[in-house]
Amino acid sequence: MSRLYEVMFIVRPDMAEEDVDKLISGFTTTVTNGGGVVKSAEKMGRRKLAYLVRKFADGNYVLLTIEASGPVVLELERRLRVTEPVIKFITVRMDEEEKRLAKVKALRGTRRKVSAETAAPETSASTEVGEPAQASA
Helix, strand or coil: CCEEEEEEEEECCCCCHHHHHHHHHHHHHHHHHCCCEEEEEEEEEEEEEEEEECCEEEEEEEEEEEEECHHHHHHHHHHHHHCCCEEEEEEEEHHHHHHHHHHHHHHHHHCCCHHHHHHHHHHHHHHHCCCCCCCCC
């Protein structure tokens, strides 16, 4: 069963651009050899890290969107773990996230807007009221 995943990994900042491209092509080959499909491979550029990771303050972010089965993702994660230039990675299953977002959108579509309903009677009630009561002095 193929599922949609996003794999983000951070590469050491001192790596050359060609080496990063080779690394990405190696990971895409791993996915395709396992029977998966790489939907997109996006280099997000160099960014500052929130905290030091392996003595690095920044890194090159790469995002892979893949459609693959569980064993293919496990193999990709194993390769990410043992590849020295990769300092951090995370894999997120996106099909569950898309289901959750669709459910939230459907729920929002069925709700009525309460603020619009309460505002209409108040304006009509205020026009029916005559003169305001005067304070006695």
